Amino acid sequence: MWEYVIGGATIFGAIVGLFSVYNGGASRKVIIEEERRMQEILKKLSDQHSAMIDVIRSIQPRAT
DSSP states (O other): OHHHHHHHHHHHHHHHHHHHHHHHHHHHHHHHHHHHHHHHHHHHHHHHHHHHHHHHHHHSOOOO
């Protein structure tokens, strides 16, 4: 009887182990893609911020 229990636990462990390896790889891909998107968004925001600063400086009266 213990052979069935140990065999079942071994198969269950193998399935869980293989799934965790697959899931880890898939999660890593998602995280890398999200990081790339975030970098693009931050670059756009930085560019817009710089443009806004330039506009504000151009319309401010100059102190003489």
